[in-house]
Amino acid sequence: LSVALILWWPRPSARAVFGAAAVATAACACVLVRWRYFAPAQVSVLDVGQGDAILVRDGAAAFLVDSGPDDSVTGELARAHAYHLDAILVTHLHDDHYGGIASLRGTVGVDRVIFGQGVSPCLPEGLSEAVDALCPGGVSEVSYGDVVHVGRFTLRVVSPTGASDGSENADSVELLLEFSDGTRRLTALLTGDAEGGETRAAILRGDVGDVDLLKVGHHGSAGSTSA
Secondary structure, eight states: OOOHHHHSSSSOHHHHHHHHHHHHHHHHHHHHHHHHHHHEEEEOOOOOOSOOEEEEEEETTTEOOOOSSHHHHHHHHTTTOOOESSSEEEOOOHHHHHHHTTGGGTTTTESSSSETTTTGGGGOOHHHHHHHHHHHTTTEOTTTEEEETTTTTEEEEEOOOSSSOSOOOOGEEEEEEEEESSSOOEEEEEETTTOOOHHHHHHHHHHOOOOOOEEGGGGGGGTTTOO
Protein backbone atom coordinates (compact mmCIF):
# COMPACT_ATOMS: atom_id res chain seq x y z
CA LEU A 1 0.00 0.00 0.00
CA SER A 2 2.84 2.37 0.79
CA VAL A 3 4.54 1.70 -2.55
CA ALA A 4 1.23 2.14 -4.37
CA LEU A 5 0.65 5.44 -2.59
CA ILE A 6 4.15 6.65 -3.51
CA LEU A 7 3.64 5.67 -7.16
CA TRP A 8 0.20 7.26 -7.29
CA TRP A 9 1.08 10.48 -5.44
CA PRO A 10 1.21 13.35 -7.94
CA ARG A 11 4.50 15.14 -8.35
CA PRO A 12 4.03 18.71 -7.05
CA SER A 13 5.04 21.55 -9.31
CA ALA A 14 7.67 24.00 -8.17
CA ARG A 15 5.14 26.81 -8.61
CA ALA A 16 2.67 25.14 -6.24
CA VAL A 17 5.35 24.51 -3.60
CA PHE A 18 6.62 28.06 -3.73
CA GLY A 19 3.06 29.42 -3.74
CA ALA A 20 2.11 27.44 -0.64
CA ALA A 21 5.32 28.51 1.11
CA ALA A 22 4.65 32.16 0.22
CA VAL A 23 1.10 31.99 1.59
CA ALA A 24 2.30 30.37 4.84
CA THR A 25 5.09 32.93 5.21
CA ALA A 26 2.71 35.84 4.58
CA ALA A 27 0.24 34.48 7.16
CA CYS A 28 3.00 34.17 9.80
CA ALA A 29 4.27 37.65 8.96
CA CYS A 30 0.77 39.12 9.35
CA VAL A 31 0.43 37.57 12.82
CA LEU A 32 3.84 38.86 13.91
CA VAL A 33 3.25 42.36 12.54
CA ARG A 34 -0.22 42.54 14.09
CA TRP A 35 0.98 41.73 17.60
CA ARG A 36 4.31 43.56 17.35
CA TYR A 37 2.98 46.86 15.99
CA PHE A 38 -0.82 46.89 16.32
CA ALA A 39 -1.57 45.17 19.65
CA PRO A 40 -4.78 46.38 21.31
CA ALA A 41 -4.49 48.55 24.41
CA GLN A 42 -4.45 46.21 27.37
CA VAL A 43 -3.26 45.54 30.90
CA SER A 44 -2.59 41.82 31.39
CA VAL A 45 -1.77 40.23 34.74
CA LEU A 46 0.39 37.25 33.78
CA ASP A 47 0.03 33.90 35.55
CA VAL A 48 3.54 33.44 36.97
CA GLY A 49 2.65 31.80 40.28
CA GLN A 50 3.80 33.42 43.52
CA GLY A 51 5.05 36.66 42.06
CA ASP A 52 4.14 39.65 39.91
CA ALA A 53 4.34 40.23 36.17
CA ILE A 54 1.99 42.80 34.62
CA LEU A 55 2.10 43.53 30.89
CA VAL A 56 0.98 46.97 29.68
CA ARG A 57 0.90 47.57 25.94
CA ASP A 58 -0.69 49.61 23.22
CA GLY A 59 0.20 49.27 19.55
CA ALA A 60 3.95 48.91 19.17
CA ALA A 61 4.66 49.89 22.80
CA ALA A 62 5.00 47.19 25.47
CA PHE A 63 6.09 47.52 29.10
CA LEU A 64 6.44 44.81 31.76
CA VAL A 65 6.12 45.60 35.47
CA ASP A 66 8.12 42.87 37.25
CA SER A 67 8.99 39.50 35.74
CA GLY A 68 7.81 36.89 38.22
CA PRO A 69 9.94 34.36 40.10
CA ASP A 70 11.16 32.10 37.28
CA ASP A 71 10.99 31.23 33.59
CA SER A 72 7.18 30.95 33.60
CA VAL A 73 7.13 34.56 32.39
CA THR A 74 8.49 33.50 28.98
CA GLY A 75 5.56 31.18 28.36
CA GLU A 76 3.09 33.81 29.52
CA LEU A 77 4.58 36.45 27.21
CA ALA A 78 4.43 33.99 24.32
CA ARG A 79 0.78 33.23 25.12
CA ALA A 80 0.11 36.98 25.05
CA HIS A 81 1.99 37.30 21.71
CA ALA A 82 4.45 39.75 23.28
CA TYR A 83 7.66 39.44 21.24
CA HIS A 84 9.37 42.68 22.27
CA LEU A 85 9.41 44.86 25.39
CA ASP A 86 10.42 48.49 25.44
CA ALA A 87 11.27 48.09 29.12
CA ILE A 88 10.90 46.01 32.24
CA LEU A 89 10.41 47.90 35.48
CA VAL A 90 11.50 45.99 38.59
CA THR A 91 9.55 47.36 41.53
CA HIS A 92 12.04 46.16 44.17
CA LEU A 93 14.77 43.58 44.70
CA HIS A 94 12.85 40.49 45.80
CA ASP A 95 13.34 37.53 43.48
CA ASP A 96 9.62 36.84 43.05
CA HIS A 97 9.57 40.16 41.19
CA TYR A 98 12.78 39.88 39.14
CA GLY A 99 13.60 36.15 38.97
CA GLY A 100 12.24 35.73 35.44
CA ILE A 101 14.56 38.28 33.82
CA ALA A 102 17.35 35.77 33.13
CA SER A 103 14.99 33.53 31.14
CA LEU A 104 14.06 36.28 28.67
CA ARG A 105 17.45 36.37 26.95
CA GLY A 106 17.11 35.00 23.43
CA THR A 107 13.32 34.75 23.62
CA VAL A 108 12.02 38.32 24.02
CA GLY A 109 13.77 41.50 22.95
CA VAL A 110 14.13 44.02 25.79
CA ASP A 111 15.44 47.57 25.30
CA ARG A 112 16.05 48.49 28.93
CA VAL A 113 15.48 47.50 32.55
CA ILE A 114 14.29 50.18 34.98
CA PHE A 115 14.74 50.35 38.75
CA GLY A 116 13.70 52.83 41.41
CA GLN A 117 15.90 55.76 42.37
CA GLY A 118 19.18 54.62 43.95
CA VAL A 119 18.57 50.92 43.33
CA SER A 120 20.72 50.14 40.27
CA PRO A 121 24.08 50.20 42.16
CA CYS A 122 22.65 47.68 44.69
CA LEU A 123 21.68 44.84 42.35
CA PRO A 124 22.44 41.27 43.46
CA GLU A 125 25.21 39.70 41.39
CA GLY A 126 22.92 37.25 39.59
CA LEU A 127 20.46 39.97 38.61
CA SER A 128 23.20 42.31 37.47
CA GLU A 129 24.61 39.60 35.19
CA ALA A 130 21.16 38.76 33.82
CA VAL A 131 20.41 42.39 33.01
CA ASP A 132 23.81 42.89 31.33
CA ALA A 133 23.22 39.82 29.18
CA LEU A 134 19.67 40.85 28.30
CA CYS A 135 20.28 44.49 27.35
CA PRO A 136 23.89 45.64 27.78
CA GLY A 137 24.00 49.25 28.96
CA GLY A 138 20.22 49.39 29.15
CA VAL A 139 19.78 50.12 32.86
CA SER A 140 18.00 53.26 34.02
CA GLU A 141 16.13 54.58 37.06
CA VAL A 142 12.88 56.38 37.78
CA SER A 143 12.13 58.58 40.75
CA TYR A 144 9.09 60.12 42.41
CA GLY A 145 6.94 62.01 39.91
CA ASP A 146 8.55 60.53 36.79
CA VAL A 147 6.17 59.46 34.01
CA VAL A 148 6.64 56.56 31.59
CA HIS A 149 4.58 56.60 28.37
CA VAL A 150 3.41 53.31 26.84
CA GLY A 151 1.34 54.22 23.81
CA ARG A 152 -1.75 55.94 25.23
CA PHE A 153 -0.96 54.70 28.74
CA THR A 154 0.94 56.80 31.26
CA LEU A 155 2.54 55.34 34.38
CA ARG A 156 3.54 57.84 37.04
CA VAL A 157 5.75 57.01 40.02
CA VAL A 158 3.84 57.87 43.22
CA SER A 159 6.09 56.06 45.73
CA PRO A 160 8.71 56.02 47.16
CA THR A 161 9.47 59.72 47.40
CA GLY A 162 13.24 59.33 47.71
CA ALA A 163 16.17 57.05 46.99
CA SER A 164 16.42 53.53 48.42
CA ASP A 165 18.39 50.34 47.96
CA GLY A 166 15.28 48.41 46.86
CA SER A 167 15.69 45.69 49.48
CA GLU A 168 12.47 46.23 51.44
CA ASN A 169 8.79 45.95 50.52
CA ALA A 170 8.42 49.63 51.44
CA ASP A 171 10.93 50.46 48.67
CA SER A 172 8.54 49.16 45.99
CA VAL A 173 7.93 51.49 43.06
CA GLU A 174 4.19 52.23 43.01
CA LEU A 175 2.75 53.30 39.67
CA LEU A 176 -0.44 55.18 38.92
CA LEU A 177 -1.57 53.98 35.49
CA GLU A 178 -3.92 56.06 33.35
CA PHE A 179 -5.38 55.45 29.89
CA SER A 180 -7.72 57.40 27.65
CA ASP A 181 -8.53 57.16 23.98
CA GLY A 182 -11.25 59.82 24.06
CA THR A 183 -13.97 57.21 24.62
CA ARG A 184 -12.62 54.68 27.10
CA ARG A 185 -10.74 55.44 30.29
CA LEU A 186 -8.88 53.33 32.82
CA THR A 187 -7.01 54.17 36.01
CA ALA A 188 -5.10 51.63 38.08
CA LEU A 189 -2.66 51.56 40.97
CA LEU A 190 0.15 49.01 40.65
CA THR A 191 1.73 48.64 44.07
CA GLY A 192 4.46 46.00 43.85
CA ASP A 193 4.99 44.76 47.42
CA ALA A 194 4.19 48.11 49.05
CA GLU A 195 1.89 47.75 52.03
CA GLY A 196 -0.87 49.85 53.54
CA GLY A 197 1.36 52.54 55.01
CA GLU A 198 3.09 53.44 51.74
CA THR A 199 -0.13 53.48 49.71
CA ARG A 200 -1.95 55.49 52.39
CA ALA A 201 0.84 58.07 52.36
CA ALA A 202 0.53 58.40 48.55
CA ILE A 203 -3.22 58.97 48.93
CA LEU A 204 -2.72 61.58 51.65
CA ARG A 205 -0.17 63.41 49.46
CA GLY A 206 -2.83 63.64 46.74
CA ASP A 207 -0.84 61.45 44.36
CA VAL A 208 -3.62 58.86 44.12
CA GLY A 209 -7.37 59.40 43.91
CA ASP A 210 -10.14 57.03 42.88
CA VAL A 211 -8.98 54.18 40.65
CA ASP A 212 -10.77 51.54 38.60
CA LEU A 213 -8.26 48.83 39.47
CA LEU A 214 -6.09 48.19 42.51
CA LYS A 215 -3.30 45.63 42.27
CA VAL A 216 -3.09 44.96 45.99
CA GLY A 217 0.29 45.30 47.66
CA HIS A 218 2.42 42.35 48.78
CA HIS A 219 0.17 39.73 47.16
CA GLY A 220 -2.81 40.66 49.34
CA SER A 221 -1.10 40.17 52.70
CA ALA A 222 -2.96 41.30 55.82
CA GLY A 223 -1.11 44.61 56.04
CA SER A 224 -1.19 45.44 52.35
CA THR A 225 -4.39 47.49 52.29
CA SER A 226 -5.59 50.07 54.79
CA ALA A 227 -9.15 51.25 55.24
